Amino acid sequence: MAQTKTIAIAGAGSIGGYVGGLLSLGGHEVRMLARPAMVARVAAGLHLSSHEGLDATVLPGQLQVSEDSAILRGADIILVTVKSGGTAGMAELIAAEAPQGAVVISLQNGVGNADILRAGLPGRDVRAGMVPFNVLQTEDGRLHRGTSGDIMIEAGPGGISEALSVPYLPVHESTDMGSVLWGKLLLNLNNALNALSGLTLYQQLSDRDWRRLVAGQMDEALRVLAAAGIIPAKATPLPPKMVPKILRLPTPVFRIVSGRMLKIDRMARSSMWEDLSRGRPTEIGVLQGAVEDLATRHGLTVPLISRVAELIRVAEANGAGSPGLSPDDVRG
Ligand SMILES: NC(=O)C1=CN([C@@H]2O[C@H](COP(=O)(O)OP(=O)(O)OC[C@H]3O[C@@H](n4cnc5c(N)ncnc54)[C@H](OP(=O)(O)O)[C@@H]3O)[C@@H](O)[C@H]2O)C=CC1
Numbered sequence: 487m488a489q490t491k492t493i494a495i496a497g498a499g500s501i502g503g504y505v506g507g508l509l510s511l512g513g514h515e516v517r518m519l520a521r522p523a524m525v526a527r528v529a530a531g532l533h534l535s536s537h538e539g540l541d542a543t544v545l546p547g548q549l550q551v552s553e554d555s556a557i558l559r560g561a562d563i564i565l566v567t568v569k570s571g572g573t574a575g576m577a578e579l580i581a582a583e584a585p586q587g588a589v590v591i592s593l594q595n596g597v598g599n600a601d602i603l604r605a606g607l608p609g610r611d612v613r614a615g616m617v618p619f620n621v622l623q624t625e626d627g628r629l630h631r632g633t634s635g636d637i638m639i640e641a642g643p644g645g646i647s648e649a650l651s652v653p654y655l656p657v658h659e660s661t662d663m664g665s666v667l668w669g670k671l672l673l674n675l676n677n678a679l680n681a682l683s684g685l686t687l688y689q690q691l692s693d694r695d696w697r698r699l700v701a702g703q704m705d706e707a708l709r710v711l712a713a714a715g716i717i718p719a720k721a722t723p724l725p726p727k728m729v730p731k732i733l734r735l736p737t738p739v740f741r742i743v744s745g746r747m748l749k750i751d752r753m754a755r756s757s758m759w760e761d762l763s764r765g766r767p768t769e770i771g772v773l774q775g776a777v778e779d780l781a782t783r784h785g786l787t788v789p790l791i792s793r794v795a796e797l798i799r800v801a802e803a804n805g806a807g808s809p810g811l812s813p814d815d816v817r818g
């Protein structure tokens with residue numbers, strides 16, 4: 487293993503708990519800033535599992551966890567894993583508590599979180615990151631990873647990707663995180679559909695009507711990105727332009743092709759489904775909303791994306807979890 491680091495998880499929920507747990511099992515000193523429910527979970531032993539057969543427990547006391555932001559003191563690396571709406575507030579806590587030399591990495595969806603951190607942390611080494619895989623908090627108390635892919639972080643000095651690469655968690659660097667984040671955002675357009683459907687990702691993506699809606703949103707977004715001169719990176723083994731075509735294939739053919747590019751287990755659901763279920767605000771504004779904003783700047787409209795965003799806002803306001811809509815309900 488590369489040199490042992492002190493790694494702080496700034497907002498340990500699904501992603502932070504899972505990544506922080508693996509880093510602790512990999513030998514790093516991990517400190518988690520978390521809410522009481524996660525503090526209790528860690529105190530009881532943090533159980534991690536995955537579609538790849540990981541089944542491990544971070545023993546009580548193996549990592550430090552606290553609701554007090556003083557836990558950020560002494561960190562070499564800080565992984566920011568709050569929802570996008572919490573980024574600016576987390577930057578304030580980092581500015582107040584963490585060493586000036588700590589490398590701060592956003593492991594969040596959306597294209598703007600690293601910039602929000604940079605604005606709140608002037609003069610610090612802040613890097614964008616991208617988590618391609620899904621983590622769900624199961625009813626029996628596990629943090630379960632349900633889909634494939636490796637974490638990407640912005641290239642920079644300090645051997646950070648080597649340090650963060652531990653068993654079950656390869657981390658790579660990119661010099662073009664803008665493209666990587668837009669590539670991921672194209673996939674995240676499905677978060678809202680998954681949340682509206684109330685289905686698991688496996689069930690939802692097994693239905694061609696749902697896939698047609700995913701493809702329709704991607705086509706709208708790809709048109710906007712082309713107008714803006716943004717070339718999204720591949721977030722699957724296929725070029726982004728091919729993904730809508732694959733999604734529209736008949737289900738038996740889709741299963742064969744997609745099975746070669748992405749592993750999804752039967753439990754995985756989008757993080758937006760989890761937000762609706764817990765009555766929390768979603769990230770719709772930084773996902774569908776980012777495409778709408780870019781479209782407006784280029785004189786374009788994205789009717790399906792806007793319709794999906796509106797349905798999520800209604801579901802958020804109702805506070806009753808997933809509305810369990812059908813593809814026809816979404817089309818309107
Ligand atoms: N879940 C997933 O599968 C994936 C998520 N992502 C992205 O990763 C990011 C994190 O998502 P996810 O892990 O699901 O989010 P979670 O909401 O599960 O985790 C964030 C946690 O941080 C807590 N938190 C926020 N502020 C503080 C604070 N000041 N002190 C202590 N705890 C705090 C939150 O509590 P509270 O809710 O009370 O604020 C929450 O428990 C998002 O941008 C998401 O889009 C990317 C890929 C997959």
Ligand SMILES: CC(C)(CO)C(=O)C(=O)O
Nearest residue numbers: 618619620673755756757
């Ligand atoms: C991994 C993926 C794409 C799953 O929907 C995700 O990013 C999320 O749930 O936020």
